[in-house]
Amino acid sequence: MSAPILQTRALTAGYGGRAVLNGIDMTLRENEVLCLLGHNGAGKSTLVKTLFGLMAQSGGEVFVDGAKRERQSVRASTAAGIALVPEGRGVFPSLSVEEVLKLGLWSADVPPAEHAARLDWVMAVLPDIKRFYKQRAGSLSGGQQQMVSIGRALLSRPRCLLMDEPSIGLAPKLFQDLLGPIRQLQQDTRMSILLVEQNVREALKVSDRVVVMKSGSLIREALPGELDTNAKLMELY
Template sequence: MSAIQATGLAAGYGGREVLQDINLTLNEGEALCIIGHNGAGKSTLMRCLFGLHRPTAGSITVFGQTLPRHEPAALGAAGIALVPEGRGVFPDLTCEEIFGLALWSAGVPKAEGALRIEEVLEILPRIKEFRTRRAGTLSGGQQQMVSIARALLTRPKALLLDEPSIGLAPKLFQDLMEPIAALVKSRGMSMLLVEQNVHEAFAVSDRVLVMRSGRLIREGTPAELSDHSVLMELF
């Protein structure tokens, strides 16, 4: 069964078309990466998949079902979580307060909340060093850890990550993605990764889709698309 399937998806802003006839399948337990140039439509696609932007055409199913309302709350309840571009942490809240808000929003019982936080801290242990600090005082890499941890608190069956490497050194991005890739393998979690850091993204992906000018133009394995000259032709 697919975790997410989009068929004939189209979307735009103010009458300007951004996505055209997108057909995409994220399989259960798969790490799928989407790459493409700036402005290709990758973030718009992620916003549509997570119910933050309404498509003008097409359909989206989640674990084989069409949701009555394709919106973030319903998708969260179905087991989908998003780590947005730009991290989206609340700068005036501490990490612990952000986690508490995420647990409350997901309807996690108080008695279970502490267990879930400890579970996430085992995955991303460096957060223990700054869990009581306000998010606005953290570095970009630390904020990204908090954003990913917040999503993992819901124990998602499918995790969507939109450009998580922005502003991060390659080594830090690698350190962030390795435990996420391990979850894909150990839990059978699905991951959809939109990324421009091709080398590091390919290292944690099973399959790659290339997007250009609002369309998906190529599919392959990381090995098939790792040649620099091939990527230059596609971009």
């Protein structure tokens, strides 16, 4: 079994004094795609934001490569090789794709001397970006914007990628086309991926393991093949 890259123990977090995460114990291992399922409002996005440092934890512990995380911030997460594809894509509609990606290079602290090579690498993973590289992000389709969001996250060449609902607003075929290159990259580089998804069937096709969240708690861990029928999936909700 591969070593854990991210772990939580009794992790709690919430908003305005109201708990959303109720003592989460979770492990994301090196070289795996872990699919996180759950109903709307279960706490999935809160967990992702807390792991990445966008939200402060109110209790519990987070471990990166087996060492307790002492400093919680986006910059510390990026330095540790963790990147986020946020829910809703988060691209700036008034900026061109080129400007969005260059801003991503700056925010990921990529040395200027490496900018060109890093952009070329992302274009090799997601070559369709070349077709709309000079266009305004706001003029792109939902699938194209999601591609830009993923490309921006990959600019840091992460060891661990957190993907929060990447299929929102996308047709199933387009979602498949997006996930294919990412799964291939993961297998080629041994990157770890935490995939939060509502499109359960497509997510299970690219996942190695599944955890299910309900009302702020993890209620089940399974292999994708154990959730291969509608009846089994309905049991979770």
